[in-house]
Amino acid sequence: MARKMWMRGTVAALSATALLALGACSSExxxxxxxxxxxxxxGGETEEAGDELISIGFSQVGAESxxxxxxxxxIQDTLTADNGFDLSFSDAQQKQENQIQAIRSYIAQGVxxxxxxxxxxxxxxxxxxxxxxxxxxxILTDRAVDTEDDTLYESFIGSDFVLEGEMAxxxxxxxxxxEGYQMVELQGTTGSxxxxxxxxxxxxxxxxxxxxxxxxxTGNFTRTEGKQVMEGFLQKYDEIxxxxxxxxxxxxxxxxxxxxxxxxxxEDIKIITIDAVKDGMQALADGKINYIVECNPLLGPDLAExxxxxxxxxxxxxxIVVEDKTFDQEAAVEALPSREY
Ligand code: GZL
Numbered sequence: 056m057a058r059k060m061w062m063r064g065t066v067a068a069l070s071a072t073a074l075l076a077l078g079a080c081s082s083e084x085x086x087x088x089x090x091x092x093x094x095x096x097x098g099g100e101t102e103e104a105g106d107e108l109i110s111i112g113f114s115q116v117g118a119e120s121x122x123x124x125x126x127x128x129x130i131q132d133t134l135t136a137d138n139g140f141d142l143s144f145s146d147a148q149q150k151q152e153n154q155i156q157a158i159r160s161y162i163a164q165g166v167x168x169x170x171x172x173x174x175x176x177x178x179x180x181x182x183x184x185x186x187x188x189x190x191x192x193x194i195l196t197d198r199a200v201d202t203e204d205d206t207l208y209e210s211f212i213g214s215d216f217v218l219e220g221e222m223a224x225x226x227x228x229x230x231x232x233x234e235g236y237q238m239v240e241l242q243g244t245t246g247s248x249x250x251x252x253x254x255x256x257x258x259x260x261x262x263x264x265x266x267x268x269x270x271x272x273t274g275n276f277t278r279t280e281g282k283q284v285m286e287g288f289l290q291k292y293d294e295i296x297x298x299x300x301x302x303x304x305x306x307x308x309x310x311x312x313x314x315x316x317x318x319x320x321x322e323d324i325k326i327i328t329i330d331a332v333k334d335g336m337q338a339l340a341d342g343k344i345n346y347i348v349e350c351n352p353l354l355g356p357d358l359a360e361x362x363x364x365x366x367x368x369x370x371x372x373x374x375i376v377v378e379d380k381t382f383d384q385e386a387a388v389e390a391l392p393s394r395e396y
């Protein structure tokens with residue numbers, strides 16, 4: 056978390072620096088032209104001309120999980136007028152066509168920066184080319200796009216999902232190798248970077264062990280669909296020893312299905328998830344989930360810092376990896392009281 060604290064301090068410093076560079080907070084600012092005003096996007100606060108805010112259009116995946124809610128809060132709490140931003144925010148309801156439409160509207164508005172979390176990895180070339188042609192820099196957060204041309208975006212800020220899958224799989228091997236465990240997998244959204252990479256990382260980690268993946272289906276990162284898929288697995292298989300869910304919300308749905316089938320989650324069927332949001336950590340503390348790999352959603356400060364640097368014409372790292380921790384039951388009990396999300 057030290058990195059995060061540094062980021063917050065940096066964002067504050069950069070806000071002042073960037074705004075000074077933009078001539079926005081100098082008290083010697085030339086008086087506004089007669090009647091010329093700009094209005095920020097967060098509640099109609101009116102800025103005099105010259106107090107230029109960085110206009111940023113953000114297309115969010117949706118509101119599918121506790122992780123997404125925390126990620127949205129971090130972005131909206133950080134990209135405020137007080138921090139030098141005029142944020143336009145849109146929720147794509149997990150549909151790529153809605154994200155593409157939102158990005159095109161930001162291009163038409165002529166924002167200073169576009170940022171988004173791509174719901175899936177592919178299909179972004181045309182709209183990113185349009186942003187590039189309009190000379191509007193793009194910053195990716197949370198999820199990656201599958202492109203050979205890394206000039207289509209300035210930076211990608213997010214966790215290493217392959218590593219998350221590996222950490223989950225390594226724990227499973229440590230705990231259960233030699234037990235002949237039969238495992239089912241609740242995958243995230245089909246075609247999304249976290250689903251593809253977490254699956255890959257976990258499979259790599261358990262290769263050579265006697266943990267067998269007997270089925271794997273998408274629950275689309277939601278609690279409802281995670282429960283539905285788990286209900287199907289319980290009807291189809293006589294013995295399931297372990298569930299690997301790509302996020303807490305699908306793991307919490309699996310808990311509901313396991314309990315409805317008269318079994319004890321965390322004991323009769325072990326559960327490993329990724330995210331470490333509050334509801335997941337509570338289930339871990341209660342022994343219903345057995346292990347969680349964190350995926351830190353608090354990307355607002357990093358995004359603010361990179362956006363300010365990009366607008367100021369400064370170099371930015373092409374890839375900013377957000378560090379994640381892991382939690383067993385004891386660590387969850389200890390962490391819960393001070394958990395930010
Ligand atoms: C991961 C993020 C995933 C979370 C899910 O960075 O994209 O999407 O793991 C969320 O909870 O829905």
